[in-house]
Amino acid sequence: MGIAAFEKQAGEWCRHCAPGRGGCKIYDTRPEECRNFYCNWLLRPDLGPEWRPLDCKMILLVYPQGLTVHVDPDFPDTWRKEPYHRQLQLWAFKAWQARMHVAVWIKRRRIIILPDRDIDLGEFDPGDRIEVSVQMTVLGQTWSAARILAKHDTSKQSIGAAPRINTA
Ligand code: SF4
Numbered sequence: 001m002g003i004a005a006f007e008k009q010a011g012e013w014c015r016h017c018a019p020g021r022g023g024c025k026i027y028d029t030r031p032e033e034c035r036n037f038y039c040n041w042l043l044r045p046d047l048g049p050e051w052r053p054l055d056c057k058m059i060l061l062v063y064p065q066g067l068t069v070h071v072d073p074d075f076p077d078t079w080r081k082e083p084y085h086r087q088l089q090l091w092a093f094k095a096w097q098a099r100m101h102v103a104v105w106i107k108r109r110r111i112i113i114l115p116d117r118d119i120d121l122g123e124f125d126p127g128d129r130i131e132v133s134v135q136m137t138v139l140g141q142t143w144s145a146a147r148i149l150a151k152h153d154t155s156k157q158s159i160g161a162a163p164r165i166n167t168a
Pocket residue numbers: 003014015016017018023024025026027030031034
């Protein structure tokens with residue numbers, strides 16, 4: 001995650017972190033945004049032991065737009081494995097019902113998890129957002145997603161053509 005106090009970008013090591021040597025070097029004086037950080041592993045007793053971040057190499061966070069799965073870049077495919085991927089798809093369906101979405105973040109790369117498929121939307125810039133839509137077909141519902149560019153909010157790199165029903 002980014003840390004505004006240090007102008008640290010998401011996906012970069014914090015300069016105060018000593019991996020394997022005790023972690024945070026300024027723990028007693030760390031900034032407020034670090035003190036106030038609680039991932040879902042700490043907040044949700046319903047998560048099974050498989051979701052322990054050190055084991056699964058993922059951190060779950062809930063934002064207003066939905067669930068974000070921050071993936072350790074050294075283990076970029078961990079979210080594809082089971083039982084994770086099936087659980088993410090189940091959450092994606094619930095998120096859709098609540099007009100939200102589930103997205104995997106690997107540094108700047110975003111992959112949207114939809115109830116029926118995953119879509120790699122590529123690398124995002126700050127302010128870009130995800131739009132999810134659904135289409136009714138004779139075979140049932142099918143979902144698609146698009147990256148909405150922050151600079152040109154009316155233009156989008158769309159993957160899958162579908163009428164917009166939901167904005168996430
Ligand atoms: S808790 Fe410490 S190491 Fe982690 S981001 Fe904050 S200052 Fe950096």
